[in-house]
Amino acid sequence: xxxxxxxxxxxxxxxxxxxxxxxxxxxxxxxxxxxxxxxxxxxxxxxxxxxxxxxxxxxxxxxxxxxxxxxxxxxxxxxxxxxxxxxxxxxxxxxxxxxxxxxxxxxxxxxxxxxxxxxxxxxxxxxxxxxxxxxxxxxxxxxxxxxxxxxxxxxxxxxxxxxxxxxxxxxxxxxxxxxxxxxxxxxxxxxxxxxxxxxxxxxxxxxxxxxxxxxxxxxxxxxxxxxxxxxxxxxxxxxxxxxxxxxxxxxxxxxxxxxxxxxxxxxxxxxxxxxxxxxxxxxxxxxxxxxxxxxxxxxxxxxxxxxxxxxxxxxxxxxxxxxxxxxxxxxxxxxxxxxxx
Amino acid sequence: xxxxxxxxxxxxxxxxxxxxxxxxxxxxxxxxxxxxxxxxxxxxxxxxxxxxxxxxxxxxxxxxxxxxxxxxxxxxxxxxxxxxxxxxxxxxxxxxxxxxxxxxxxxxxxxxxxxxxxxxxxxxxxxxxxxxxxxxxxxxxxxxxxxxxxxxxxxxxxxxxxxxxxxxxxxxxxxxxxxxxxxxxxxxxxxxxxxxxxxxxxxxxxxxxxxxxxxxxxxxxxxxxxxxxxxxxxxxxxxxxxxxxxxxxxxxxxxxxxxxxxxxxxxxxxxxxxxxxxxxxxxxxxxxxxxxxxxxxxxxxxxxxxxxxxxxxxxxxxxxxxxxxxxxxxxxxxxxxxxxx
DNA sequence: TTGTATGCGTTATCAC
DNA sequence: GTGATAACGCATACAA
Numbered sequence: 001x002x003x004x005x006x007x008x009x010x011x012x013x014x015x016x017x018x019x020x021x022x023x024x025x026x027x028x029x030x031x032x033x034x035x036x037x038x039x040x041x042x043x044x045x046x047x048x049x050x051x052x053x054x055x056x057x058x059x060x061x062x063x064x065x066x067x068x069x070x071x072x073x074x075x076x077x078x079x080x081x082x083x084x085x086x087x088x089x090x091x092x093x094x095x096x097x098x099x100x101x102x103x104x105x106x107x108x109x110x111x112x113x114x115x116x117x118x119x120x121x122x123x124x125x126x127x128x129x130x131x132x133x134x135x136x137x138x139x140x141x142x143x144x145x146x147x148x149x150x151x152x153x154x155x156x157x158x159x160x161x162x163x164x165x166x167x168x169x170x171x172x173x174x175x176x177x178x179x180x181x182x183x184x185x186x187x188x189x190x191x192x193x194x195x196x197x198x199x200x201x202x203x204x205x206x207x208x209x210x211x212x213x214x215x216x217x218x219x220x221x222x223x224x225x226x227x228x229x230x231x232x233x234x235x236x237x238x239x240x241x242x243x244x245x246x247x248x249x250x251x252x253x254x255x256x257x258x259x260x261x262x263x264x265x266x267x268x269x270x271x272x273x274x275x276x277x278x279x280x281x282x283x284x285x286x287x288x289x290x291x292x293x294x295x296x297x298x299x300x301x302x303x304x305x306x307x308x309x310x311x312x313x314x315x316x317x318x319x320x321x322x323x324x325x326x327x328x329x330x331x332x333x334x335x336x337x338x339x340x341x
Numbered sequence: 342x343x344x345x346x347x348x349x350x351x352x353x354x355x356x357x358x359x360x361x362x363x364x365x366x367x368x369x370x371x372x373x374x375x376x377x378x379x380x381x382x383x384x385x386x387x388x389x390x391x392x393x394x395x396x397x398x399x400x401x402x403x404x405x406x407x408x409x410x411x412x413x414x415x416x417x418x419x420x421x422x423x424x425x426x427x428x429x430x431x432x433x434x435x436x437x438x439x440x441x442x443x444x445x446x447x448x449x450x451x452x453x454x455x456x457x458x459x460x461x462x463x464x465x466x467x468x469x470x471x472x473x474x475x476x477x478x479x480x481x482x483x484x485x486x487x488x489x490x491x492x493x494x495x496x497x498x499x500x501x502x503x504x505x506x507x508x509x510x511x512x513x514x515x516x517x518x519x520x521x522x523x524x525x526x527x528x529x530x531x532x533x534x535x536x537x538x539x540x541x542x543x544x545x546x547x548x549x550x551x552x553x554x555x556x557x558x559x560x561x562x563x564x565x566x567x568x569x570x571x572x573x574x575x576x577x578x579x580x581x582x583x584x585x586x587x588x589x590x591x592x593x594x595x596x597x598x599x600x601x602x603x604x605x606x607x608x609x610x611x612x613x614x615x616x617x618x619x620x621x622x623x624x625x626x627x628x629x630x631x632x633x634x635x636x637x638x639x640x641x642x643x644x645x646x647x648x649x650x651x652x653x654x655x656x657x658x659x660x661x662x663x664x665x666x667x668x669x670x671x672x673x674x675x676x677x678x679x680x681x682x
Numbered sequence: 683t684t685g686t687a688t689g690c691g692t693t694a695t696c697a698c
Numbered sequence: 699g700t701g702a703t704a705a706c707g708c709a710t711a712c713a714a
Contacts, residue, residue, distance in 0.1 A: 289629075
């Protein structure tokens with residue numbers, strides 16, 4: 001009885017004197033099975049400590065009821081919040097999640113996708129790594145009949161559902177708020193420019209500068225400096241210039257942290273000598289001194305939307321989906337770092 | 342050819358005019374397959390865009406080469422770092438990870454375990470939720486032949502490998518350091534006392550107080566106040582007392598954040614009026630003002646060790662493992678919040 | 683070296 | 699309502 005192997009529907013069937021297939025139907029709430037039997041089957045299954053074997057079912061069904069998620073880092077609030085949103089929706093639909101980190105590496109991202117293909121996930125939700133240059137791995141997934149949904153960091157040359165923020169608009173607003181505070185010499189610290197998200201943030205920046213009739217500070221535009229360390233490295237030379245920027249609009253909070261590091265070293269005080277704006281509203285943004293003005297991306301909502309897209313437009317559909325881009329409104333959180341009082 | 346279904350070893354075999362089982366062996370680097378054939382098989386497999394189907398293999402093998410991880414929150418540095426350590430080891434061993442969050446809820450934790458059982462994971466690594474009262478779910482896993490390894494937050498009444506910090510010793514050291522700074526009236530903010538981890542931190546606290554011949558401040562000991570909010574709620578009444586504590590030793594950085602909130606509201610300044618020590622060395626600990634003294638748990642190492650335990654003592658072993666507790670040394674990070682200068 | 687046969691646990695189809 | 703049967707894709711014991 002309590003042997004070394006797990007109970008199967010066969011065991012349940014035998015105990016009950018009915019057929020395995022009938023047990024299967026009962027367990028799956030098939031309409032052709034009466035209430036009484038179903039209850040009895042479930043009871044017996046519990047009693048035998050029967051557990052559904054997903055692998056067998058997946059093999060048979062050809063789908064896994066599992067969604068793969070690939071993000072750069074699970075410990076950045078933006079991503080972990082997005083995952084929470086995804087989790088919520090998937091959980092409600094009885095799907096499980098396999099979460100992978102790319103650690104911003106293209107190679108690891110590729111391996112993650114590979115693993116997810118092996119695991120036969122029904123869909124892949126991805127926010128691309130900083131390093132990611134090509135959509136080759138995403139095409140691989142598609143080739144293997146796995147739809148891909150991109151969120152936040154999307155590759156422009158790969159068609160898929162995309163869920164992003166109103167990056168340009170909110171960046172425009174943020175830079176305008178800097179200008180309103182009297183900052184005039186505003187620098188831009190960006191991300192990898194092949195990712196549309198960062199392009200758009202730059203566009204918003206430029207639009208605001210332009211609209212204020214300020215000269216576009218091309219020598220104050222640095223791209224591809226996402227991390228804290230890279231932010232510091234990018235800010236350092238800028239802040240050493242004789243005619244240095246009096247504010248920095250940065251596309252990530254971690255990057256902003258780097259700017260703060262540089263400013264501290266150079267004895268430049270924020271916000272009086274240097275205005276600073278981040279992006280993402282990471283946990284620490286309100287905790288640093290001065291508190292960091294930033295953009296709340298409504299990432300839970302964003303993740304939720306990405307998952308819903310799967311269930312509404314792909315799940316149980318025949319074809320690969322149309323492509324569409326969903327925009328999630330974000331919101332400024334103006335704190336001390338951008339307020340010159 | 343490019344039909345709707347994915348290629349299988351049958352397709353590869355047919356193309357090559359050999360048998361499927363031989364293809365399987367070739368793909369798995371079975372020694373009985375010659376170099377030449379193996380290369381040809383792999384080439385053809387690539388060409389047909391063949392992808393190994395884990396579900397089928399798992400079903401056949403009866404094991405999934407997948408490890409399940411359950412943690413309260415993936416966005417707390419301690420846990421995400423531990424996961425990085427686990428990931429590293431598993432990746433090297435060609436195992437994949439399924440990560441679940443309990444969100445500190447016992448119910449969700451139970452569901453996560455349930456899912457992992459369905460998924461037939463080979464082992465479960467868990468750090469228990471704050472709410473978790475019983476090891477029933479862990480026993481469930483064991484009943485289904487899935488070994489469990491606990492890390493950090495372990496249940497005392499469930500036998501398993503455990504990987505923990507030297508909680509008592511380091512807490513003792515931390516409290517001693519507070520005493521050395523001249524604090525005398527030290528309060529303790531704890532976690533759920535049924536979790537040994539938190540018990541031990543309390544023991545360390547008491548040992549240090551005791552050793553300094555200070556009276557044990559029983560009315561200054563609050564348990565079960567883990568989050569920022571709960572930390573604030575616990576600190577508030579303490580700090581309002583006429584004879585209030587002049588320092589707080591807290592078992593979590595988030596909790597410490599709550600103390601800072603309370604102190605700010607009451608106009609109590611840290612560290613001059615109130616010393617503060619946290620636990621975990623979260624990202625924000627060095628970013629807040631004043632910077633937070635805390636304990637670096639070496640969580641990457643801790644996660645790595647937990648995963649290694651699986652591979653060294655359970656993987657490919659016959660029996661359920663012996664139980665053993667591994668201790669990872671932690672380290673104080675003394676910053677401003679506990680330095681009275 | 684190579685191939686054959688079998689079964690992992692489930693579910694879908696079909697027949698009763 | 700109920701049950702027999704086949705098939706999902708792979709890996710292994712065994713035979714050749």
